[in-house]
Structures are given as structure tokens and as C-alpha cells.
Amino acid sequence: MKAVVYERYEPPDALRLTDVDKPVPRDGEVLVKVSAVSLNASDWETLRGKPLYSRIGGPFRPRHHILGSDIAGRVESAGRNATLFRPGDEVFADILSRMGGFAEYVCVPENSLARLPAGMSYEEAAALPQAGAIALQGIQDKGQVRPGQEVLINGAGGGSGMYAVQLAKLHGAEVTAVDNAEKLEFMRSLGADHVIDYTREDFARNGRNYDVILDLAAHRSAWAYKRSLRPGGRYLYVGGSVATLLQVLLIGPLLGRADARKVRLLAVRLGVHHLDPIVELCRAGKIATFIDRRYPLTEVPEALRYLGEGHARGKVLVIVG
Numbered sequence: 001m002k003a004v005v006y007e008r009y010e011p012p013d014a015l016r017l018t019d020v021d022k023p024v025p026r027d028g029e030v031l032v033k034v035s036a037v038s039l040n041a042s043d044w045e046t047l048r049g050k051p052l053y054s055r056i057g058g059p060f061r062p063r064h065h066i067l068g069s070d071i072a073g074r075v076e077s078a079g080r081n082a083t084l085f086r087p088g089d090e091v092f093a094d095i096l097s098r099m100g101g102f103a104e105y106v107c108v109p110e111n112s113l114a115r116l117p118a119g120m121s122y123e124e125a126a127a128l129p130q131a132g133a134i135a136l137q138g139i140q141d142k143g144q145v146r147p148g149q150e151v152l153i154n155g156a157g158g159g160s161g162m163y164a165v166q167l168a169k170l171h172g173a174e175v176t177a178v179d180n181a182e183k184l185e186f187m188r189s190l191g192a193d194h195v196i197d198y199t200r201e202d203f204a205r206n207g208r209n210y211d212v213i214l215d216l217a218a219h220r221s222a223w224a225y226k227r228s229l230r231p232g233g234r235y236l237y238v239g240g241s242v243a244t245l246l247q248v249l250l251i252g253p254l255l256g257r258a259d260a261r262k263v264r265l266l267a268v269r270l271g272v273h274h275l276d277p278i279v280e281l282c283r284a285g286k287i288a289t290f291i292d293r294r295y296p297l298t299e300v301p302e303a304l305r306y307l308g309e310g311h312a313r314g315k316v317l318v319i320v321g
């Protein structure tokens with residue numbers, strides 16, 4: 001089969017489209033013929049090995065040689081003891097822990113798969129897993145956003161931000177969305193009440209405070225985030241620099257004890273089985289998936305560069321079959 005492989009942490013030009021053996025499903029796995037796979041910041045980070053946390057499991061060389069984690073496609077065959085799906089079933093999955101989506105076929109443990117929701121396309125299903133889980137858990141489960149609250153989403157023009165802005169608006173919040181100048185109009189179109197171009201204004205120094213900050217691109221100190229919270233507010237680190245991550249983990253629990261401001265890591269529970277509430281909102285037309293660009297498998301390097309260089313609004317997809 002065709003697959004896009006890499007051997008070392010490196011820039012996208014070194015990715016190769018090549019022939020590799022078609023995988024054979026093992027016990028409890030099914031073989032999926034990939035139709036669409038969406039790109040996540042985690043693909044870009046794991047390609048380059050930056051930030052350092054992206055090297056977990058492979059400090060010097062990548063542990064997995066085919067990237068791509070949010071897939072949708074059709075079941076081709078099932079391994080031993082895989083009884084939940086049959087050939088022809090339409091499915092989607094988040095396979096971040098093993099990757100392998102930038103290929104014509106991938107083996108997936110059947111308990112990581114879900115059926116394609118009725119009325120949902122392969123493209124929308126491939127867009128949802130990681131970005132939808134981050135938005136759902138950041139805004140609803142851990143953010144506990146309530147009507148009238150002020151919510152700031154940093155990095156709001158990308159995949160997770162696209163869902164998070166819409167979800168926060170559905171929860172009745174006043175939303176400030178932060179990203180680069182290219183994405184301001186896009187964030188307004190998602191429903192953001194206020195937008196900030198991070199290259200011109202630092203939201204942590206503009207004197208405003210928020211009830212919830214969901215941070216998809218964290219680079220400041222934990223103290224700066226605490227200062228931007230209202231009493232009782234919560235800051236959630238999702239992705240960003242390792243220095244900020246360490247501060248959030250080590251100092252976060254001590255900060256704001258007196259006034260109950262919380263500075264915490266959002267450890268996202270990944271997997272399509274946690275997605276039901278956001279899948280329902282998408283199916284009901286209350287949340288839209290914006291797909292900025294679609295690329296063929298032959299152009300995965302271009303797709304990754306487009307995402308990594310910060311142009312992508314919403315999701316970027318690779319259409320495989």
C-alpha cells in the first residue's frame with residue numbers, strides 16, 4: 001500500500017510517499033481502508049520532535065513512522081477475536097497512541113473505533129476526534145463554562161479552537177478569541193465576541209480578566225495566567241511550551257489557593273467514545289466543522305507545512321481514498 005513515512009525528527013520535506021506492506025490486523029484489531037484523515041498540531045509536533053513532550057516514547061527517533069491520528073474510513077477485514085465490526089462498516093477513530101493514518105490502510109483496535117454517525121461525512125468525522133475532545137473537555141467538562149461568563153480561547157483559529165469557540169457560545173459565554181491576524185475574521189464568523197491578534201496585543205497584559213482561559217498555545221508564565229483570571233476562574237493548559245507546562249504542573253496547584261483561581265493542565269481523555277455530546281451538536285447543525293483545505297496523500301508535506309506555518313483556519317484534511 002501507499003503510505004507517507006519518516007525516519008527521523010525533521011521538517012516536512014523529508015517525508016516520503018512510498019510502498020509499504022499492507023498491515024495485517026492482530027487479535028482484536030480491524031483493518032480500515034482510510035478515506036480521510038485530519039491533521040492536528042500533534043502531527044506537526046511529532047514530525048519535528050518539538051516541543052520535547054512530542055518525543056515521549058521516542059527520544060531520539062520517532063516511535064511511529066507514519067503520522068496521522070484522526071481517521072475515517074471503511075472496515076476491510078477483522079483480526080481474530082474482533083467481533084464488533086464487519087467488512088464494509090463505516091467507522092472513525094482517534095489513533096494518537098499508535099498513529100498510521102497517512103496511509104491507504106491502518107490497523108485499529110476495535111475498541112478504539114466507532115461507527116460513522118448517521119448523516120456525517122467521512123471528512124467531518126475525521127475532523128472531530130482530537131479537536132472535538134479538547135473543545136468538549138476544555139469548555140464543558142473541566143471549564144464548566146456557564147452563561148454570562150467571560151471565556152478566552154488562546155489559539156482559537158485552529159482545529160480545537162474552531163469547536164471550542166462555538167461550544168462556549170452555545171453555553172452562553174462572552175468569548176474572546178486569540179490568534180494571528182489572518183484568522184481574526186474566521187474567529188468572528190465562529191461567533192467570537194472579541195478577537196485579539198496575538199502578534200499585536202498580549203491578552204495577559206491588557207488589564208482584562210476572564211472566568212475561563214482555554215490555552216491551546218501556552219507560552220507565558222503560570223503567574224501571568226493567574227493574573228488574567230477572575231476570582232474563582234480557571235486556566236487550562238492544553239498545548240504550548242514545555243517551560244509553561246512544567247510551571248503549570250509544579251506551581252499551578254499552589255497558585256491562587258486563597259482566591260480559588262485554578263491554573264491546571266487539561267489532560268484530555270482521547271478517543272471517539274468520549275465525543276457523543278459534540279457529535280450530537282454537529283449532527284443537529286448547532287456546531288459546524290470548517291475545513292480550510294483538502295490535500296491528496298501525495299501532498300502530505302504541503303498539508304503539514306500549511307498547518308505548521310500557521311495558515312490553517314479550522315481543519316486541514318488529507319483525502320486518501
Ligand SMILES: NC(=O)c1ccc[n+]([C@@H]2O[C@H](COP(=O)([O-])OP(=O)(O)OC[C@H]3O[C@@H](n4cnc5c(N)ncnc54)[C@H](OP(=O)(O)O)[C@@H]3O)[C@@H](O)[C@H]2O)c1
Binds near residue numbers: 130308
Ligand atoms: N493536553 C492534552 O491532553 C492534549 C491532547 C492532544 C493535543 N494536545 C495539544 O493541543 C494543542 C492544540 O491543538 P490544535 O489541533 O487545536 O492546534 P492548531 O489547529 O494548530 O491550532 C493552534 C492555533 O494556535 C495558534 N497559535 C500559535 N502560537 C500562538 C500564540 N503564541 N498565541 C495564540 N495563538 C497561537 C496557531 O496559529 P499560528 O501558528 O498561525 O499563529 C493555531 O491557529 C496542540 O499543542 C496539541 O499538542 C494536548
